[in-house]
Amino acid sequence: MTEATPLLSVRGLRKSYGHDVVLDGLDLDVAEHSCTVLIGASGSGKSTLLRCLNLLEVVDDGVIELDGEDIADPRTDANGLRARVGIVFQSYNLFPHLDVLANITLAPRKVHDKDRAVAEREALEMLDRVGLADKAHARPDDLSGGQQQRVAIARALVNRPRLMLFDEVTSALDPELVGEVLGLMRELKAEGMTMIVATHEMAFAREVADQVCFLAEGSVHERGRPEDVFGQPRQARTQQFLRRVTEAGRL
């Protein structure tokens, strides 16, 4: 795959809830092995966009091409697609009645028909990878927020997705736990994982992003390299948003 054809290409994406139009003709290209960071105020559509990309929402219009295939088409095998696109949520969404290992092996065993032994070996490797090898038999409720979020990342990674979506994954974490999750995401980026990250961690965005997209009014209001968007934002709304963020001490 060349740089010219993006892994993901979104054109004219529209999603509304009743009269509330959340995404309105949104366009976005994501190159393979790149990290796209979505910034924007609450309600600007970051989460909705990510949920649409994982087909957790039915879009009202527009094209979402992954590897050149329109996944917004109703004929798409949604479950097959979700193996290719992993998502991690703000509130972890681990299954509290299953231990860590069972959380991770669930999809490999039930969806991908993997042998239990194989699935568990891969899960343990993945847990080792996220630094939680000793927590395989812990229950989610017994883990810290950072640990739970790392398990959630491992649970998504074990399906070997082509694209990873991160929906404000550090927003529910204590400041001292944010680092361990961002560190893991940095490593993923270094390994060449294609990622779309909705976040309020501007320092992280500046460091890791290949492109930063500022979402407003349901579309990409401004996008560019992080040094441009953060350094000299062109749009007034972007400037205003970044000023507020700076005042809040996040940058």
Added chain:
Amino acid sequence: MTAWQPSTRQLQRDAFRRTRTLRSVLIAVVSSAIVLTVLALVVTSSPGWPRVRDSFFDVHRGWQVLPGLLRALWTNLQMMVIAEVFVLIFASLIAYVRTLPGPIFFPVRFLAAAYTDVFRGLPMLLVLFIVGYGIPGLRLKGAPSSPFVLGIIALVLTYTAYVAEVLRAGIESVHPSQRAAARSLGLSYGQTMRHIVFPQAVRRVLPPLLNDFVSLQKDTSLVSILGTVEVVLTAQNDTAQDFKFVPYVVAGLIFVALTVPLTRLTDSIAARQGSAGVRRLWTTPRGAA
């Protein structure tokens, strides 16, 4: 909001979803029709069908017995409503007692557990016999002797045990963080249960709770063994006149007609007070993924 026109591509998608929906509806309708037709053919072509039809489905006889059965139904309804009120009160108390923490409450917890164990295990019919013939047998002054009251007592004893367990399961399913949040605001243990835990618990166990009430509604007919003239006993008497089973069929229809609205009512309550907000967020407005 600018007028938005769906793209041709989207119109094709919508058309595809419509045809797919139509197809599944058609499949459902046709397959149900086939099954029902086959079933009807098998039954009506059976050698004994004319006699069964005469005995069970004589419409004329059905209309004849209906008024008497409906009059008798009033007894069932009274028993049901009275019993349900007491069951709810006692079951809540027992569920509350069983979830009390700490060693001081061990004796009451133990008693409550023993009660539920015994009365969930005893068949309803046995409880009816024991209460119905045992209590009058004691010849205590002021003890109830009417089969109507004794029947209600037996129903309450049995169903309190069931419902208490359902409520306890609901109480235990409420996440501890909810109690912590309520206690952190200064609410007492009792207030926490009353205002925070119990409402959430009841909402969660509404379907099984309804199950028990429908079951109770039907079991009011068992009280007929004590001689209370209610629907089933009336149907039995009617049947004895001409040995046709029509009254039983009519009585059955009456019970079904009673429970269906109750189910719909509970569904609508659950939908209204339940996770309406969550549902709006998570369901897809158009066609399912």
